[in-house]
Each structure stands twice: as C-alpha cells, then as structure tokens.
Amino acid sequence: MALYVYSITAGEHPRHLDGLSGVGSHPASLQTVTAGPLCAVVSEVSEEIRPKRRDLLAHQEVQERLMSEGPVLPLQFGYIAPDETTVRQVLEENEDGYLSALRRVEGCAEYHVRAFQEDEEPLLLQILKDSAEAGDLHRRIRGGDPDPQLPLALGELVAREVQARQEVLAGGLSEALLPFAREHVTRPPTGNDFLNLSLLVADERKDAFLTARDNLAREIDGGTGLRFAGPLPPYSFVQASAP
Incomplete structure (x- = not known):
C-alpha cells in the first residue's frame, strides 16, 4: 500500500x-x-x-x-x-x-520573520516632508496645476522612495536578527511584505533572539508591521528528498 x-x-x-x-x-x-x-x-x-x-x-x-x-x-x-x-x-x-x-x-528550530506595510499613510506623509521634489509636485497638484504629467511623476517618485526605504528597513531588521541564527534563508517578499526571512536558531540562543524580536516589534513605526512565527520544524533548512 x-x-x-x-x-x-x-x-x-x-x-x-x-x-x-x-x-x-x-x-x-x-x-x-x-x-x-x-x-x-x-x-x-x-x-x-x-x-x-x-x-x-x-x-x-x-x-x-x-x-x-x-x-x-x-x-x-x-x-x-x-x-x-x-x-x-x-x-x-x-x-x-x-x-x-x-x-x-x-538543537535548533526555525523562525519566520515577515515585515509588511500595515498603513501607507505615515510613510507617504514622511516622504512628502523629506523630499523637496515630492513636496513640490504635491503642492502643485493640490494648487490646481493642470499639467497631466504631475500625478504620474509624483507617483513614480513616491514608489521609488517607498521601495528604497523598505529595502533599508528590511536590511536593518535582518542585521539585527542574523547574529542569533546559525543559518538564514531570505525569500522574495509576497503581497504587501517587504521582508521574508527564515532563521535557524539554536536553543541556547532562543531567549536572546526572542528578546531582540520583542524590542524590534516595539521600536518599529511608520505604519510597518512585523509577523513572527516559531519555533517551527526546520523546513527551510533541510532538503529531504521525496521517497
């Protein structure tokens, strides 16, 4: 059978x-x-x-x-x-x-870390504040400038800024957590995620890792959310062939 x-x-x-x-x-x-x-x-x-x-x-x-x-x-x-x-x-x-x-x-378990944009409004407002070009385009549109290229230009600029800032944040989150892992796997994000990270954490590092996780969850802002899962079987770190 x-x-x-x-x-x-x-x-x-x-x-x-x-x-x-x-x-x-x-x-x-x-x-x-x-x-x-x-x-x-x-x-x-x-x-x-x-x-x-x-x-x-x-x-x-x-x-x-x-x-x-x-x-x-x-x-x-x-x-x-x-x-x-x-x-x-x-x-x-x-x-x-x-x-x-x-x-x-x-002596290890797997943990998943996902970061996602929970609310875009704080990030968009910060971009308009920090970027003189984005702020100027936004003011011209709000002021009634009829140039049809302005919304497109602003959208492209904001999209680039969002991606750049998320990449920096993803790098910072990874940098904060990787020291606790024996191995890690980074996968392409899906949906509204911008970080999809799996960590293989040894039991003796578990408490320190969970403390760092909790600290990050408290510190992160700007409408960004974090999802953590684990301890899990180490699916991401084994390649057991199907019999």
Whole structure:
C-alpha cells in the first residue's frame, strides 16, 4: 500500500507518536520504515491527499512532536511513496546527506520573520516632508496645476522612495536578527511584505533572539508591521528528498 511520508529521523530518535493519527479521511496509525541509522515516519494511505485543514494539522502535529524529542528532517506536505521498499531505498541512497542535515539542525528550530506595510499613510506623509521634489509636485497638484504629467511623476517618485526605504528597513531588521541564527534563508517578499526571512536558531540562543524580536516589534513605526512565527520544524533548512 502507498505510504504518506512525514519526516526522517535518526534511528535513536524516541519517536513517541502515541495519540497522533495520520492524514486522510480514514487516518491510519503512524509507523516507521528503518534503513540503517535512519527512519522515516509514515502512515498508509489509499487516496489522494489534498491540503485540507485537518490533514495539514495532522502533518504539522507529527513534525512538532518529533521536533520536541530530537532533530527531525520534515518533508513538505503531500509526499507519498508507493511502498516501503521505495522509502527504504531513498534512505539508503541519501544516508550521508540526511545524517549531515540532522546534525546541522540538532538543537535548533526555525523562525519566520515577515515585515509588511500595515498603513501607507505615515510613510507617504514622511516622504512628502523629506523630499523637496515630492513636496513640490504635491503642492502643485493640490494648487490646481493642470499639467497631466504631475500625478504620474509624483507617483513614480513616491514608489521609488517607498521601495528604497523598505529595502533599508528590511536590511536593518535582518542585521539585527542574523547574529542569533546559525543559518538564514531570505525569500522574495509576497503581497504587501517587504521582508521574508527564515532563521535557524539554536536553543541556547532562543531567549536572546526572542528578546531582540520583542524590542524590534516595539521600536518599529511608520505604519510597518512585523509577523513572527516559531519555533517551527526546520523546513527551510533541510532538503529531504521525496521517497
């Protein structure tokens, strides 16, 4: 039967999974497939698994339980292997890489940091105040100047200023947080975000990191918001192949 694959651990990991159930409309019990020094946590499935809330939560609960007891290589939601033989083969073929990755993330958790423009008005007002050119264009438009190019020129100027200031702020936020991380991954922002940062933070640096996070959240202004998530399984820092 096909197997849904949750994660990979070292063989000595406790893997206390009592009380957890697998994904799917008829959740099967969790089990392990062992190959040498590695284990994969799996459950049997007989259907296509879609990202429904119940299944996403079940997937995440397995990762969090495992992470609480030792290092884990979490697979992204949706990995299905045709059988145990395939899972075991992948573990054997990637043994060195998986063991190395487990050592890298041992004693660490992932944290996400996103910065976004919560309210544009304070930033726009500050730009009009700081930029003589933007202020002049704004006054001419407000004064009734009929030149049709003025709104376009002002819009382009403000857009450049917004981007420049957000880039500076994103750099400052990253600079303040990176010293607490063993590794980091920066991804392209989406939506109204201008910073999308993942940090791998060791347990002994957790308290200092959280203090720095709280300080930043208090200090940041200008209509900017921060979203923090974690501790999380280290999805961004492992590349566990799908069996």
